[in-house]
Amino acid sequence: MSLNRRTFFKAMGATAVALSFGKQTAANNATVSETELNGILYDVTRCKGCHGCEYDCADAHGFTDIDIPKNPPFRRTDEKHRTVVNHYETSQGKLPRKTQCMHCNQPACDAACLTQAMHKTPEGPVIWREDKCMGCRYCMISCPFDVPKFEYESTNPRIVKCDMCIDLINQGEIPACAYNCPEEALIYGKRSELIREARKRIHDEPEKYVDHIYGEHEAGGTSWLYLSPVPFDEIGFNTKIQNSSYPALTKGFISSIAPVDILLPAVLLGIYEATKTSANKEEEQ
């Protein structure tokens, strides 16, 4: 068994290639600037809980037979329902809350996806791309909001989640739920402007709102923003969500890979050479 210099350098070259890939991604992430992102502001105080957005969403995504019962029990989004409105008993009576993908600024699903099927578009929506996905469901493990859903009963399953009607946005229109909301509880716009609008509403009517915009900082900031008259845990929000982004949790590990890939072979080679010589010496004696 021997390792000549050429194989060693070849291997080093391969590692360097791996390294340069790593650098490329860092650059890609930086180009998605937060100020250009679009988003939707959802004001719980304006929402009447009519479930209209659920029907509009189903229409826009080709689901025809959705059936929402009167006085519906607590429901969750699934592979047939990209958005769901639930009613919560709170300190201020019954309040509705719409659930869907939060479209994080730095999405965990996007960082988790090994084929870039989950993708944060520069426009703001986080979308899923059918031709790339291999169905590993790591996005479902990673998403702190449990948004991606999987078609377990299909032979060619898709990941289903809110895509903020990316097709409509690309045609210069606005997402179906925001377009059709009769109470203007949902407004679509630039994320930075929505935050300004939300602050203004809190400032103008401080007794009406809790002083917090859910989604401004949660999970590193999300494109969906919420205003509520009651503390957010009362209307089913996960308030344990950390304020830094979820991909940041794996950053340390990922950045340590390249150094280990380069340094460990060198160390191993060193140990190999050292033990080889001493073993030879023993044999000579």
Place this chain on the structure above:
Amino acid sequence: MSTTISKVEPKQKENMLHFIISELKPKGKIFSPFNIVSFPIMIVGLVIIFLRFKNGIGSVTNLSQDVPWGLWIGFDVVTGVAFAGGAYVLVFMVNILNLKKYKPILRITVLNGFLAYLFYSAALLLDLGRPLNVINVVIGNNYGVSSVLFLVGWHFLLYMLALLIEFSPAVAEWLNARKLHRFLTAISMGAVIFGITLSVLHQSGIGALFLMAKDKIHPLWYNSYLPLLFVVSSIFAGISMVIFEGSISHRVFSNQLAPEDHHKHNSILTGLSKICALGMFVYLSLLILVFVHEQNAVYINSPMGYWFLVEVIGFVLFPMLLFFFAYRTHNTLLSRIAAIITLLGIMLNRMNISIICYRWDAAERYIPSWQEFVVTLTIIFIEIWVLRWIVRRMPVLHRSPDWVGGGH
């Protein structure tokens, strides 16, 4: 292989064909107890795999929107990779540290590792919703380089190649291909060095997979040191598997062994017990460090806390002491018992992180369906069948042919 065959005379070529055909025939008893048990299970398993591709993953598994990874990932992949860690540890000891004592068990361990990886990737493909798109990751259509899973996948794939190269001299010896053997032996040192590096990274990478599931795994099991804990525990998990598997294969394949290798085995077991005890001591220290650092004491007085203590005391501390005494008293039976408890403990730990304590607070718990168990068993049985086929033919346990210099 094709180059060597083309160089030999036509008559020899015919001989080679005869040789391969004769080797394909079974060499052991057909109606052995193992065959009688495993064969029906494999048939049922293959039918379930067929149904999975015909009707979708949901038709045979109990996976849900809350629990997207079940037994096929939690056991077959996450636990299985830790069990296969013996290959890189032994390769490091024999080829890098030059500890010649462990050389007799090197080939069987590398072969075990290679087959484990091969079949766990097969299990992984079953679990993928759109398995054909795996090609996207390989051909570079879409590199998700910021994904931990991407890095694990690539390290996994390259490591399989490294293991194949490390084992390939045995195949060349079996085929009596001397030129090929010289070439494969020459490149195997590169495979050794990169194999160890790739192992360290993908063993830790499997722990890193769960880093983003911060709010979903019970805080006693989730911490930012998961990658480190996974790589340290893979060392003694892998060696325990070597001890466990070695004690079985030494009984089953005892006719393959030279008498002096039989004798050497006890001293090898003692040495491995010592390494396990040390590895587990480091692991336990890390666990205590994390426990104190993350201020986890508040969770201990709860059902999940007791469960955590069962894992740490019953399946880490206890087998660690057993290994230590086994080493001090040269008691091989004790080594084997400790190895089995350690393996159960690793299984428990990996299943806790990926299944049991993942969504521990969910209203509906995931319990694997019987089909998931049968498919898991099927994969293990096929692997054992292939392993047996190779061990009975190639110089894995028995000595290399005389034309190979320096024994194996």
